[in-house]
Amino acid sequence: MKRLYIQTYGCQMNQYDSERIARVLGRVDYVATESIENADLILLNTCSVRDKAEQKVYSSLGRWKELKEQREGVVIGVGGCLAQQEGERLLKRVPHLDLVFGTHNIHKLPEMVEQVQNWRTRPVETAFYRDPSYMEDAECRTHVQGSKAFVTIMQGCNKVCSFCIVPHVRGREVSRPSEKIIAEVECLVRQGVKEVMLLGQNVNSYGKTSPGEINFAELLGCVNAIPGLERIRFTTSHPQDLSPELIEAFATLEKLCEHLHLPVQSGSDSVLARMRRGYNCKEYLHRIRLLNDRCPQVALSTDIIVGFPGETDDEFQSTLELLRQVEYDEIFSFTYSPRPQTVSAKLYDDDVPNEIKKDRLKKVQSLQREVSLRKNRERIGAVEEILVDGQSKLKNGQIMGRTRTNRIVNLLGPEALVGSLVSIRITGASANSLVGELLTVDRECDSYLEGETA
Ligand code: SAH
Numbered sequence: 001m002k003r004l005y006i007q008t009y010g011c012q013m014n015q016y017d018s019e020r021i022a023r024v025l026g027r028v029d030y031v032a033t034e035s036i037e038n039a040d041l042i043l044l045n046t047c048s049v050r051d052k053a054e055q056k057v058y059s060s061l062g063r064w065k066e067l068k069e070q071r072e073g074v075v076i077g078v079g080g081c082l083a084q085q086e087g088e089r090l091l092k093r094v095p096h097l098d099l100v101f102g103t104h105n106i107h108k109l110p111e112m113v114e115q116v117q118n119w120r121t122r123p124v125e126t127a128f129y130r131d132p133s134y135m136e137d138a139e140c141r142t143h144v145q146g147s148k149a150f151v152t153i154m155q156g157c158n159k160v161c162s163f164c165i166v167p168h169v170r171g172r173e174v175s176r177p178s179e180k181i182i183a184e185v186e187c188l189v190r191q192g193v194k195e196v197m198l199l200g201q202n203v204n205s206y207g208k209t210s211p212g213e214i215n216f217a218e219l220l221g222c223v224n225a226i227p228g229l230e231r232i233r234f235t236t237s238h239p240q241d242l243s244p245e246l247i248e249a250f251a252t253l254e255k256l257c258e259h260l261h262l263p264v265q266s267g268s269d270s271v272l273a274r275m276r277r278g279y280n281c282k283e284y285l286h287r288i289r290l291l292n293d294r295c296p297q298v299a300l301s302t303d304i305i306v307g308f309p310g311e312t313d314d315e316f317q318s319t320l321e322l323l324r325q326v327e328y329d330e331i332f333s334f335t336y337s338p339r340p341q342t343v344s345a346k347l348y349d350d351d352v353p354n355e356i357k358k359d360r361l362k363k364v365q366s367l368q369r370e371v372s373l374r375k376n377r378e379r380i381g382a383v384e385e386i387l388v389d390g391q392s393k394l395k396n397g398q399i400m401g402r403t404r405t406n407r408i409v410n411l412l413g414p415e416a417l418v419g420s421l422v423s424i425r426i427t428g429a430s431a432n433s434l435v436g437e438l439l440t441v442d443r444e445c446d447s448y449l450e451g452e453t454a
C-alpha cells in the first residue's frame with residue numbers, strides 16, 4: 001500500500017476530478033492520506049481561471065521542495081487547468097516536479113507514476129480527446145461519503161467569452177453518454193446520496209456535439225426519475241442557452257431544486273460586447289422574466305467581473321443598476337485578470353487601475369450584501385426543507401444545511417440528522433445565511449423525534 005495526498009484548488013469540476021484521481025490510483029494500490037508528510041505521491045489539482053489561482057499553485061509547489069529533499073522516492077505531480085496551460089514549461093519552472101497531467105489525462109496517471117519510479121523520466125501528458133471515454137471510470141464510484149455528490153456530465157466549452165481561459169484548458173465540449181451518467185447517479189443513490197450536482201462548463205449544451213444523444217432537459221428528466229434520489233442541482237448554464245425546455249424542467253421536475261446560477265458578468269451592453277458574451281442586458285432580463293413567470297420560486301445567483309479592459313465608470317454603474325434590478329440571492333464577484341491565450345488579453349490593455357478594480361469590487365459586494373440581507377429577512381417565518389450537511393461553519397455547536405433555493409441555514413439540532421432532509425422554520429437572517437428551528441425530520445430519523453418526545 002502506498003499513500004496519496006491530493007491538494008485541490010478551483011471549481012467543483014476539479015473536486016470531482018480529484019475524486020477520480022483517487023479512484024484511478026486506488027486501483028494501483030494508492031490509499032488517500034490527509035497527511036502530506038507521510039505521502040509517497042503528492043498531487044496538486046490546479047485552477048488557472050484567474051491570476052490569483054495561478055499564483056497559489058506556485059507558492060504551494062515552492063513549499064513542497066523540502067518534502068522531496070527530506071524523503072527519498074516521493075513523487076510530486078501537477079494536474080488540472082494550470083498543468084494543461086503550462087505543460088512542459090512547468091517542469092522547467094519547478095525543478096523538483098516529476099510529472100504534469102492535463103485535464104483529459106487522469107486515466108494516464110498510473111502509467112505516468114510508474115515511468116517516474118522505474119525509468120526516472122518526467123512525463124507530460126496534455127493531449128485533448130474528443131471521445132468521452134477518457135472521462136469514465138471502469139467501475140461504479142465507491143467509498144462515497146456524505147449525502148451529496150458531484151457528477152460531471154460534460155467537459156469543455158464551445159463559447160468564446162473573450163476573458164475566459166476555460167475553452168483553452170478544458171478543450172471543446174465533450175458530453176458523457178447519458179447511460180453512464182444515469183448509472184453513476186444510481187450507484188451514488190445506492191450508497192446513500194440524496195442530492196447530485198450535475199457539472200459542466202455549459203451544461204445546457206449537453207449532448208449537442210454527440211449525435212443521437214438526449215439534450216440537457218431530457219437528461220434532467222431521466223435523473224429525476226431515479227428512485228431514492230431527492231434533489232438535483234446543476235451548474236453552469238450560459239444565459240444564451242436558457243432554453244424554454246430548461247424553464248419547463250424547473251416547473252415540472254419535482255427533484256430539481258429551485259436555484260439557477262446564471263452568470264451575467266456585466267450590466268453594460270458595451271462591456272458584454274467586448275466580453276463576447278452573445279447577449280445584451282435586455283435579452284438577459286427577458287430570459288429571467290420568462291423563468292420567473294413560469295417558476296417564481298427559483299432563486300438566482302450570478303458571476304460579475306469588474307474592471308474589464310476599458311470599463312468606464314458609467315459602464316460600471318450599469319452593473320450596479322442591473323444588480324438592483326434583478327436582486328440576485330447571491331453573487332460571486334471578481335476583478336478582471338488577463339489570462340494567457342485569451343482574446344481580451346490579446347486585444348486590450350488591462351487598463352483599469354488596480355485601486356479602481358478593488359473599489360468597484362467593494363461597491364458591488366456591499367450593494368449585494370444589502371440585497372441579500374433584505375431578501376433573507378423576507379424569508380423569516382417561512383417553512384423550508386433543508387438537507388443537513390454537517391456542523392455549522394460558525395463553530396457554535398449548531399448544524400447547517402441548505403434549502404432547495406441554496407440558502408445556508410444554521411440551527412440547533414443533533415449531529416444524527418446529518419444527511420437527512422428536515423423541515424425547518426426560518427427564525428433569523430444575516431446577509432450570508434439564515435437561522436432556523438427544527439420542525440420535523442424525514443422517516444429515517446423518526447426514532448430521533450420519538451426519543452426527544454418520550
Ligand atoms: N461557465 C463557467 C465559467 C467558469 S469561470 C463555469 O462556471 O463552469 C467562473 C467565473 O470566473 C466566470 O463566470 C467569471 O465571472 C470569472 N472569470 C473567468 N475568467 C476571468 C478573468 N479572466 N478575470 C476575472 N474573472 C474571470
Ligand code: F3S
Nearest residue numbers: 157159161164166201
Ligand atoms: Fe468560459 Fe464563457 Fe465558456 S465564461 S467556460 S467561455 S461560457
